[in-house]
Amino acid sequence: MSDNKNIRIKDIAEMAGVSVGTVDRVIHKRGKVAEEVRKKVENVLQSTGYKPNLLARTLGSKKALKIALLIPDPKQDEYWALAESGVKPSLEEWSQYGLEIAPNFFDLYESTSFATSAKEVLSSKPDGVIVAPIFHNESLNLFAELDRDQIPYVLFNTNIPEAQPLSFIGQDLYQSGKVGGELLSLDNTEKKGVAVFHIHESIDNSVHLKAKETGLRDFLGTAYDIESYDLNHVNSGELNQIVSKILHQSDLGAAFVSTSQGTNIIATLMEKHNCTHIKLVGYDLLAANLHYLEKGVINFLINQNPKRMTQVGISHLTNHLLFHKELPREELFPLEIISKQNVGSYLNSRIH
Amino acid sequence: MSDNKNIRIKDIAEMAGVSVGTVDRVIHKRGKVAEEVRKKVENVLQSTGYKPNLLARTLGSKKALKIALLIPDPKQDEYWALAESGVKPSLEEWSQYGLEIAPNFFDLYESTSFATSAKEVLSSKPDGVIVAPIFHNESLNLFAELDRDQIPYVLFNTNIPEAQPLSFIGQDLYQSGKVGGELLSLDNTEKKGVAVFHIHESIDNSVHLKAKETGLRDFLGTAYDIESYDLNHVNSGELNQIVSKILHQSDLGAAFVSTSQGTNIIATLMEKHNCTHIKLVGYDLLAANLHYLEKGVINFLINQNPKRMTQVGISHLTNHLLFHKELPREELFPLEIISKQNVGSYLNSRIH
DNA sequence: CTGAAAGCGCTAACAC
DNA sequence: GTGTTAGCGCTTTCAG
Numbered sequence A, B: 001m002s003d004n005k006n007i008r009i010k011d012i013a014e015m016a017g018v019s020v021g022t023v024d025r026v027i028h029k030r031g032k033v034a035e036e037v038r039k040k041v042e043n044v045l046q047s048t049g050y051k052p053n054l055l056a057r058t059l060g061s062k063k064a065l066k067i068a069l070l071i072p073d074p075k076q077d078e079y080w081a082l083a084e085s086g087v088k089p090s091l092e093e094w095s096q097y098g099l100e101i102a103p104n105f106f107d108l109y110e111s112t113s114f115a116t117s118a119k120e121v122l123s124s125k126p127d128g129v130i131v132a133p134i135f136h137n138e139s140l141n142l143f144a145e146l147d148r149d150q151i152p153y154v155l156f157n158t159n160i161p162e163a164q165p166l167s168f169i170g171q172d173l174y175q176s177g178k179v180g181g182e183l184l185s186l187d188n189t190e191k192k193g194v195a196v197f198h199i200h201e202s203i204d205n206s207v208h209l210k211a212k213e214t215g216l217r218d219f220l221g222t223a224y225d226i227e228s229y230d231l232n233h234v235n236s237g238e239l240n241q242i243v244s245k246i247l248h249q250s251d252l253g254a255a256f257v258s259t260s261q262g263t264n265i266i267a268t269l270m271e272k273h274n275c276t277h278i279k280l281v282g283y284d285l286l287a288a289n290l291h292y293l294e295k296g297v298i299n300f301l302i303n304q305n306p307k308r309m310t311q312v313g314i315s316h317l318t319n320h321l322l323f324h325k326e327l328p329r330e331e332l333f334p335l336e337i338i339s340k341q342n343v344g345s346y347l348n349s350r351i352h
Numbered sequence C: 001c002t003g004a005a006a007g008c009g010c011t012a013a014c015a016c
Numbered sequence D: 001g002t003g004t005t006a007g008c009g010c011t012t013t014c015a016g
Helices: A009-016 A020-029 A035-048 A055-058 A078-084 A085-098 A111-123 A136-148 A173-184 A205-222 A236-247 A258-273 A285-295 A306-323 A343-348 B009-014 B020-028 B035-048 B054-060 B076-083 B087-097 B110-125 B136-150 B175-186 B203-223 B237-246 B260-272 B289-295 B306-323 B344-349
Strands: A066-071 A099-105 A128-131 A155-156 A167-168 A193-200 A225-232 A254-256 A281-282 A300-304 A330-332 A336-338 B066-070 B101-106 B128-131 B153-156 B167-170 B195-199 B224-232 B252-257 B278-283 B299-304 B330-332 B335-337
Touching: A009 A020, A009 B101, A020 A035, A035 B299, A055 B054, A066 A111, A066 B175, A078 A258, A078 A306, A085 A099, A099 A111, A099 A306, A099 B087, A099 B167, A111 A136, A111 B344, A128 A136, A128 A306, A155 A306, A155 B237, A167 A306, A167 B136, A173 A205, A173 A254, A173 A300, A173 B344, A193 A205, A193 A236, A193 A258, A193 B344, A205 A225, A205 A254, A225 A236, A236 A258, A254 B136, A258 A281, A258 A285, A281 A285, A285 A300, A285 A343, A300 B335, A336 B252, A336 B335, B009 B020, B009 B035, B020 B035, B054 B306, B066 B076, B066 B110, B066 B306, B076 B260, B076 B306, B087 B101, B087 B306, B101 B110, B110 B136, B128 B306, B153 B306, B167 B306, B175 B252, B175 B278, B175 B299, B195 B203, B195 B237, B195 B260, B203 B224, B203 B252, B224 B237, B237 B252, B237 B260, B260 B289, B260 B330, B278 B289, B278 B306, B289 B299, B289 B344, B335 B344
Parallel strands: A066 A099, A066 A128, A128 A155, A155 A167, A167 A330, A193 A225, A193 A254, A254 A281, A281 A300, B066 B101, B066 B128, B128 B153, B153 B167, B167 B330, B195 B224, B195 B252, B252 B278, B278 B299
Antiparallel strands: A300 A336, B299 B335
16 A cells, blocks of 8 residues: 555664664664764654664674573473473574574472572573573572673563563463363352362462462352362372372362372372262373373363463563563463363464 | 584585576576586585575565455454454564555455455455455355466465365364364253254355364264254344244253354343353354353353464465465364353463 | 676674 | 764676
């Protein structure tokens, strides 16, 4: 339609009566520019609605971006393996813009390990970092240092209210719990007992799991008898004992598990103890979870989409670093309901 | 790690003892090149594993891409308004690469209108077209012409097996019906009557709606008494009559509507006739559907995500045209289950 | 048939 | 402080 020929830096320069060098300086706030000249250029920039050509920009500047990823060891927990799997496609997308991604892993069960890895990240002098801040205090330390070094960072999976990241990427945990409640209440069985299992590795996470539980309770209301259990999955013998007892309560109709690993742990025990009549809702598309979903032991999974979370995190950070894009303070993912019948469509889809 | 300095055309030229112009010619098979020279250059290309720099490529060639979009009039049907809404974000993403999108609309109820619009598309000589081939025969005509003119095209929403598009973007309709059945069967009410409503505008679409029905039937099996109704929504008075009678059958426990508009039409009638106890599963996040989902008249919506479909279509076509990317023959979207509790997380999410 | 050279829009080094 | 200019890697004339 409108022969909206793209405005170039050169055009801006002419209109403002300066050189391209000066325009470049005010755009990037680098070097020195006389105050009145800057004003004039900024005006022209504004009024023309100038948009830089990213191709030319990237082509013209040869420096490579290095962004660090700090997550739990993928070998320890499949959830984090999924998260890590987002690195490859991101690299494919961004490597032609000269992006490098350095993954750093820490031990899910050791806060000291987080601190150590954080140090390594810092000393590698990255241009930006994307981190899953599993350990609260250690994370705050890291953020302080990143702030000091002016290194931008993006949080994902776990939010930390005290932090000031470029962006947080994750889900609304409270609403997630509500969805869980909704799914559990679908079959209006007479049995109104609901067991909530928090099976976690680090105590730091409890607060986030509790948010899910609150959502669940708020949705279900007083008509249900909800009991919650805080368990540590390290001691599996003991776990078996405890869970077995809970599952055999005569009025138990449903179970909600707040973690992805926990989901298949409970599913396994349910099957072992022949309690597959109890409705089960849990999290994420781990292989074991898919197995039990297929078998009907798990009724629904809520997908947190860790892979996509790292992709979006990397993409956001890169966009910020490369193209100075504004990022949303929060990027909340949809609460995807996964059932036996639609799970295939998720697994087969590449656009997801 | 490996200081894999990118190989440029210039390097290839030197290694083959020719000029960059010649290398460019063999890469793009344009112009004339002596057979032996071509061989030599191709060898070097192979052995070095040369990968062109897409940024430079696009920057260097100033021609603008024009892609045509051919869909039903957004004013006629909110579903298509959603589809059209994908144009804007796509343009924002790709306009800097010199992309132009020309939307062409046709009348959902008039196959001749499709033919007319198709002609217009053709005469605008686009570089590629993305089309919702609602009318079967007219679409085949269009494809024949596009094939002849060597204009690549992408199908979306509706697949046409006889066509050979670059890519089809949509959903697995049969599996979609299965998800519908799964959702309807969740509350195991005693009433086993299920009504399937196909409320469509063009008869061409029937075959696709039937695919959903087959999925539904295959999932529910013989335990349910399934009756299906083919209705045309043009005559709303008559529709009211018919549907009212169906809804008041004493054993009716659930209804499945195969179209997005149909979903809120049935919901409206259900509310009007006080039949909100009947479970209702339908399609898509139209405003009216959201309203009835919120009210509890609709139990679940399956999201076809028309907006994202056009975005992906445009993105695919552009990637093909600009960067010669290989496209997947089929891009099947996940079958998203939308409930009262997770709908907000979808509406609020930008990454979706 | 082939080579040389002028861009594409932006960055960054250098000169004044 | 500001202007000039040489690239970035590729495409596209234009000669010959």
